[in-house]
Amino acid sequence: MRILGISAFYHDSAAALVEDGRIISAAQEERFTRKKHDDDFPHHAISYCLTEAGISAADIDHVVFYEKPFIKFERLIETYLMFAPRGFTSFLKAMPLWLKEKLFLKRLMVEKLGEIAEDVDWRSKLLFAEHHQSHAASAYYPSPFDEALVLTMDGVGEWATTSLGVGRGDSLTIEREIRFPHSLGLLYSAFTYYTGFKVNSGEYKVMGLAPYGRPTFTQTILDNIIDIREDGSFKLDLSYFDFCTGLTMTNSRFDRLFGGPPRGPEELLTQHHMDLAASIQEVTEIAVMCMATALAKETGIKNLCLAGGVALNCVANGKLQRSGQFDRIWVQPAAGDAGGALGAALAGYHDHFGLARPAREGLDAMVGSYLGPSFSPEQIETELTAAGAVFTALSDSEVIARTTDALTEGKAVGWMQGRMEFGPRALGNRSILGDPRSPTMQKLLNLKVKYRESFRPFAPSVLREDLEDWFELDCDSPYMLMVADVVEKRRRQMTPEEEALFGIDKLNVARSEIPAVTHVDFSARIQTVHQETNPQYHALLSAFKAATGCPVLVNTSFNVRGEPIVCTPSDAFRCFMGTDIEVLVCGNAFLSKDDQDPALKQDYKDRFELD
Structure with missing residues (x-):
């Protein structure tokens, strides 16, 4: 069928x-x-x-x-x-x-x-x-479990904003739900709006901004806005919000509680906004942990599946994993509405x-979530030739060797291989790659390649077999949906002056052997790379490890701010020519920026609406 x-x-x-x-x-x-x-x-x-x-x-x-x-x-x-x-x-x-x-x-x-x-x-x-039901089915049926709790959390579906299901064998039943307008997703989106980011798009920016702040408003939120109960249920005080009746997320009462009007999209981010981000992130983690603790105690089920937009909050997922409430947690990689x-x-x-x-x-x-289109060598060469690209066709082994050389030379590499990923994360097939050991790579990629805010962190891809030597995580994270800290032995000892910094001043302080993927709180959004699901990317990481001793690469999605992740070779070449990416590897076609016709360079920075 x-x-x-x-x-x-x-x-x-x-x-x-x-x-x-x-x-x-x-x-x-x-x-x-x-x-x-x-x-x-x-x-x-x-x-x-x-x-x-x-x-x-x-x-x-x-x-x-x-x-x-x-x-x-x-x-x-x-x-x-x-x-x-x-x-x-x-x-x-x-x-x-x-x-x-x-x-x-x-x-x-x-x-x-x-x-x-x-x-x-x-x-x-x-x-x-x-x-x-769709979210829950996307979480349980592809999971590796024969029995699991299934927790789905988002803004709102029809009525439900949070649902609990139980999957056993071939069946899945939804047991209970929390209904609109009481919504953890809408609460997070309200703070996304208030801190000046776009709802249904900028929530992950709030999550990335949170480590620069202090959770000074956590108690204010818990005392006034959300009542979280021991059984994990919660209620919002709707008098602070406008999403039920108006055209904005929050209202003047919310403004008074947090000291002023919402930030404009391009206004300067202040410590106030960072503290708000840290606070709503902490409240979200408290709510998720309360739900998980109550459900684990009530049911005794040891596996958990997650879906819905809130399940993309990989910081909360990582803390839930470390809490030991469940033996294993599996998150649907396309956890949002696309999934x-x-x-x-x-x-x-x-x-x-x-x-x-x-x-x-x-x-x-999920087949590694590599469920999108792929392109044959002939299709790639035809598209690149039509675009005016200059490239060299290499063997498989030459592709790995030349790309490894480019990465060790500190170059940003556009990497388009195999089937496109399904979901919001690039997982090594439509990625921009870099050397995580470089103290300047994060700034380079944010400002000259991605054209996005400098505070936003990048994720590491790491060989699964080397995971625990670099990160405090002891489980698979193939979909970049778990956050964990860099292990102590890989961290850099901070000076007293550096320790005293807070806010955006933390940004340029190298914190570990892999500063390009170490966030200001020593955390990282980890992708474990498995030979079974992506042998080519695994081979590239292995070659980089052989050359440098480091089994980690910077992995960010192949696009600029506001642009969807590239799909075709033509998309990849346009992005390559519109940014400071220095090398493009498209299948077996290897392209150097220096070899391209300067007339093909594109004004890419302002091409897409800001996200």
């Missing part, structure tokens, strides 16, 4: 194909349209999924949408009635779109699918899963039709 899962019309549209319970392909629409967080119907992602499987639209047995629009509309109406007449303006703004499209989503879906293949009876094939497409397909296959999980091989059923 072939089931196509779709998420669309809110943010991060995507499509995923499951065949007889196995994940064949999955991709976000933004990678094809080059529009960050594209929320349109995923025509391109669906077309890719069909092509990857070698099938036509007529071969699809069922299509599952990742949530139920009627229930969501019910929430919109009930929320308005609860607060009326407040919120009339935002209600009026929302209604036309709902009445035109979202309320009649089945009809719209049939129309959109008909544009792909008009001779297919899509209406009879179309199913709908609930939002948190809902995959979860919808899996929910259709297992929950709706009651079909068994296939035998799992390797770490899990």
Whole structure:
């Protein structure tokens, strides 16, 4: 049975194909349209999924949408009635779109699918899963566990903002939920908005900013804004927020509590903003830990699966892992709404039709999350030639050797190989790589390659077999969703003057043998690299280790600020020519910036809307 899962019309549209319970392909629409967080119907992602499987639209047995629009509309109406007449303006703004499209989503879906293949009876094939059911299915069914608690946390689906499920064998049941407007995801997004970043995009910036601050507002938040109970449940004081009735996340009462209006997007970041980031991060960790502690005690289940946007908070995930509440934790790499497409397909296959999980091989059923398009050597050479690129075609061993040389010379390397990753993280197939030992690499990549804020940290990729020699982590982290500290022996002894620094002044202090991936609190967002799932990237790390003694590379996504991660060789070449990346390795094609026609250089810095 072939089931196509779709998420669309809110943010991060995507499509995923499951065949007889196995994940064949999955991709976000933004990678094809080059529009960050594209929320349109995923025509391109669906077309890719069909092509990857070698099938036509007529071969699809069922299509599952990742949530139920009627229930969501019910929430919109009930929320308005609860607060009326407040919120009339935002209600009026929302209604036309709902009445035109979202309320009649089945009809719209049939129309959109008909544009792909008009001779297919899509209406009879179309199913709908609930939002948190999709998240939970994306977490449990691909996981390596036969029994697990499944915790999903995000802004809001239809009504649920947090749900608890239990997966056993081939089945998954949702046992309880916390409902809108009480939402950990919306609370974090409120602080994202207040500190001047874009909601549904900038939450990870708040997480990255937090170590520069002190959690001086934690108690203020706990005393006034959120009531976290011992059983893990929580409630928000809605008088501080505007997301139920207005067009912003917070209101004037929130402003008074935290000492002023929200920061403008390009205003200077101050210690005040850093302290707010540190505080909401700590509150989030407290809430997640309370839930996990209560659930572990209540059920005795030793495995935990996570999904939903809050599950992308890898700092909280790392602390949960270290707490020892669970033996093993597995996080869906596409934990946000894009992953809902995959979860919808899996929910259709297992929950709706009651079909068994296939035998799992390797770490899990996600195939390393390498589920997107790949390009043959001929396709790569054709695209690069058409773009005017100058390149050398190398053997596999030469690719590893030349790339290792470039990295040891301190160059930034664009690395495009194999199938594109599904989810927000580049995992060694659409990555910009660098030498983590360089004290200037973080600044170079942030300011001259990524064109983004200087405070933002970079992640290390590390050979799994060398993990515990470099980081305080004793479990797999293949999807860059666990944060842990650099081990003590790799840290640099700080001077008293350096220890006294706080805020952004911490940024330029080298803190370990691998300063480019060591955050100001000695932490790192770790990707463990496994030979089974990515033998080529594993080989590159092994060669770098042989040359330098260091089994770690800087790994950041191959894009600039505001741009989706590159998909095609053409995307890679444009980004290469629009930044200070010095080397591009596209399949077996090796490109040096010095060899390229200067006329092809692009003004890339202001090409994309800031995220």
